[in-house]
Amino acid sequence: MTIRSFALALALTSLASVAYAQDGLHIDDAYMRTSGNMATSGAAFMVIENNTSADDRIVSASSDVAERVELHTHKQDANGVMQMLEVPEGFVIPANGAHALERGGDHVMFLGLKSPLAHGDVVTVTLTFEKAGAMEVQIPVDLERKPMHGAKSGPMNHSGHGMKKTN
Numbered sequence: 001m002t003i004r005s006f007a008l009a010l011a012l013t014s015l016a017s018v019a020y021a022q023d024g025l026h027i028d029d030a031y032m033r034t035s036g037n038m039a040t041s042g043a044a045f046m047v048i049e050n051n052t053s054a055d056d057r058i059v060s061a062s063s064d065v066a067e068r069v070e071l072h073t074h075k076q077d078a079n080g081v082m083q084m085l086e087v088p089e090g091f092v093i094p095a096n097g098a099h100a101l102e103r104g105g106d107h108v109m110f111l112g113l114k115s116p117l118a119h120g121d122v123v124t125v126t127l128t129f130e131k132a133g134a135m136e137v138q139i140p141v142d143l144e145r146k147p148m149h150g151a152k153s154g155p156m157n158h159s160g161h162g163m164k165k166t167n
C-alpha cells in the first residue's frame with residue numbers, strides 16, 4: 001500500500017464514520033452488506049436517532065445502485081424460520097429516541113443490484129422521512145462486519161449464541 005492509498009483509505013474511513021444530521025435526525029454506524037461478488041441483492045443497517053420531541057418515520061429509501069430499494073423486516077414463521085417481508089409503512093423513529101436497523105431485524109433492502117459491490121465501496125442512498133424529508137447518506141460496503149453482540153439472531157445463526165462474551 002502506498003502512502004497515497006493509505007491516506008485515501010484513512011480519508012474513506014473517516015468519511016464512513018461521519019454521522020449525518022438533518023432536522024434533528026442522525027444516522028450512525030451505517031453499513032451495507034451483500035452475500036458476495038455475485039450477489040444481486042444487499043441490505044443496509046444503521047442506527048437512526050431522533051433528537052426532536054416528535055416521532056418521525058422512515059417511509060422509503062432509494063439508490064441508483066439497485067432496481068428497487070425497500071424497507072424490510074424479518075419475521076419468524078410458524079416453523080421458526082426467519083422470513084423477510086416488506087414494510088410499506090416504514091419504521092417509526094421515536095421522539096428523543098432511536099431505531100436500529102440491524103441484522104435479523106429491520107433493514108433497507110436493495111433488490112436487483114446493477115453492478116457487483118465490493119468491500120469498501122461507498123453507496124449513495126436517499127432516505128425519506130415523513131417529517132424530516134429526504135436525506136442523502138453515504139453508506140460503506142462492509143463485508144467483514146460481524147453481527148453485534150446481542151443482535152437478534154434466527155435459527156440460521158445459532159452458533160456461539162450466548163456462549164461467550166466477546167469483550
Ligand SMILES: [Cu+2]
Nearest residue numbers: 043072084109
Ligand atoms: Cu430484506
